[in-house]
Amino acid sequence: MLNKLVIKVGSFKPKDNGSKITFSDLVRANATLNEAIKSILARRNASQYAIQLLCLQFYLGDESISIGRTVGGTMEIQTVGSAEFAILTKKGRAQCTEDDVLFHGRQLMLFIDACPNTFGGLTCLRLENVRLDESGFPSIFSTCKRLEFLRLNNCDKGMLSFLEVEHPRLGELEMDHCHFEWVHLKWLPKLSTLTFTTWITQQDPLYFGYVPLLQSVSLTNIGLSWHKMLKLSEFLGDATISNLQLNFKSEKIWVQPEGPKLLLPVFQKLRLVNLINISEECDLNWTMFILEGAPSLEEFHITVRDHFCEMLRDEELRKRYAYSEEKKGVDWEGSASGFKHHKLLVLKIFGFRPEDKFVNYVRSVMEAAESLDDIFLFNKLVCERCKHKVPKASRSPWPKKQRFSLRNRIMNGTNSFAVIHFPSSSSH
Template sequence: MDDEKAQLDSPYIDVDDGASFHRQPPLVYSSSVAKKEVLADSASALASLGASVFWVVVYYRIGVRVGKVMKMRRQVDPPGFDGSDRVIEFGQLTYCTRPSSSTSSRRGATSTRGTWDATAELMLGYGARFTQFLRGCPRAFRALTSLAVENLRFTDPDAITNLVRHCRALEHLSMRFCGFVPPTTVMVVDAPPESRLRTLLCLECNVPGITILQAPSLVEFYCGWRVLVEEDEGAQPPPASFGCTPQLKKLTLQYEQYEEAYDDEEYHSEWRLSEFLMLEPHQLQVLTLSFEATKIWVQPEYPKYLRPALGGLKELNLEKIHPTNDFTWLVFHLLGAAPRLQTLHIEVFNHVCHPDWHKKLDIETDTVCMPPLGFKHRRLKEVSIRRAFHVFKDMPFARRILEMAVKLEKLTLGVEDLGCDGCTVTLPRWPALASSRHTFNRASKDVDMLVEKLKHGIATSAQIQLL
């Protein structure tokens, strides 16, 4: 009697398929016939994937925010499975494949010269499984509005285009550590004319560049690439290429080298922004350039060549600049190309806990593209320079900004704290560096004297804040 009661109370059900008798978790169905069909598609596709634990939650959004929830759980242990988790959620969907702990997913799986390791082969398998899942659940993916994928490799160069075309309602797509075989394949996105895709995030993807042939509703694009093409493999493509993107307003460009390439002077490339920012005049409003503590990869050019692309820019962010890089020339030649710029944020890479911080880069300062004497910027209102160490190094640049920006309202120098526990622990090992860490007491007379020194001889009403 107790065994029968335990069997009745158990959430699992007995299944006799004729060949064997086993137990499996039940499926929870909705009353909707359409949802039963979607669930049937999901069940058949998941059975073929062979993953360890899959959670599928389908959220149907009818109209604006009407949703129903349907859950299904399957547990299958394929031969040789290492036990790592994979999670899938629908409605907002995340497909997360976690490589084994012996390898780092932070840096992907491709070494500098395109060689492969076990993790890369594993990611290639993840890509094949995801493609099979996409083809096996057409109804579910058609209703999807948000999708995030990580650690996937594809052999089909049209894989991302096929994904976007299958997900007709997709508005947000995020891809991290994704790429192709071979690794020199350019990622191509060609959305249909009725596409709703507004946000496309390609974060640290193992590709040499990303081409958007068509994305009529795209507003924000994060372009993160990591692969450089060697001379014997062909020409280096531009990191980004744009076709029909009439609504694009916000663009982020991020290039991160592999660890093996940091000490290789030949494994470095520079790009002219004017050669690939082929957008409508005054279209772009927010531009972020992230250098990930490497050399500045923007090639100097005269502002007149950049003005068609940056003429309507209102916000410029320069992030993770290596402390040995001189960003003065970069800022001034971008300011000359962006007459409508209102906000400028500069962030120096401040993580002393990271070995890249202590590397010495071979830097050549460019003065060809500096603005002429007497140049004035009449729209710039706010400038911030977030540097944790050697803050006084930015004083000459700050004075140039005060002289040039005639309508400047606020200038901020320094950072309030390191914001990293690792940096706090590491800093005592570098006494000279720790002594350069200035934190200003806002009520101190030294601050007032420094502010007066910055403003000396300059007619400005800007508020200067020292952190």
């Protein structure tokens, strides 16, 4: 008997044969999904088998209340371990107007009010394209008592509004393109993972309150001309994380290098740092501030890439949307030349090129990191959409003779025992 049920509304939409899918098609897809759920659940022996996972993806609308009531009825008579809702809107983010997101917000709250027990049993909730009033988010947090995972995509209370998040069980929070001025993670005793993508505020977008178990923070943003440079020593507050990921989207660096004395309180437990999509016009010397401020760092990953298919390259549009006209890199003097790091084991650089700035950077890390075991130098990363814009030689494995020459350039005159690897880069 099935104990894991994953049903997605996409399975019930008309096949894309060139004709436009209408709202009526999506309503029918929701209705068909609901009938499928009823049929499957009706055949189960409730007394013999618990449901380990019930994962549903469907569209927000009047008909979604029927889906909620079907699930709620199941929760009353059967044990459901993990219950997940991914609630889609019938328009995508780019197509949604202000009226649309307000309407979606009203629909969502009507849905929750109609099915409070169902939402009270959810462990995972994914929402998109909704704008709620002041009581909306607190109502969601209080109703969804079992919630462990929450994803908000283009959700807010209005442009540049404020959000306080309090929940006793929430362990993972993802926020993507949410137009808040400020998000206060006020009381989240179980939060371990935070992903925050794209902010519009001119201030620090997050404030960390009581988050004693927070381990992993991932931040992604395009640094526009009016964005404040983040000082991680201030931004992270009392949080002491072990995993940090920063994605610069091939644009301006938006973190301010700081000295080790300032960073040690927030970086003392840091084990893994991943810096993604650093523009190819930047040097890498500034990243040494992380190594200097994180004495327990064990792995350091860096991706250098101008991701052409995601970058805005039209000069007029860049001016219109306030893309920074300054240089994309940042300056960093660093500490005294005698700096040593005793815990770093692995350095990975994706997008490595046989240029002096890369070679000198690797040598600097080798000289500082006394315990370094392995260095992985990958050629350029490319995705399928933009690989034709990148010369084949820049994304193909280096010939044996070039690898030998590069290894000698890097190792010459150093006392490091680190092993240099040249793996093949995968497209992604």
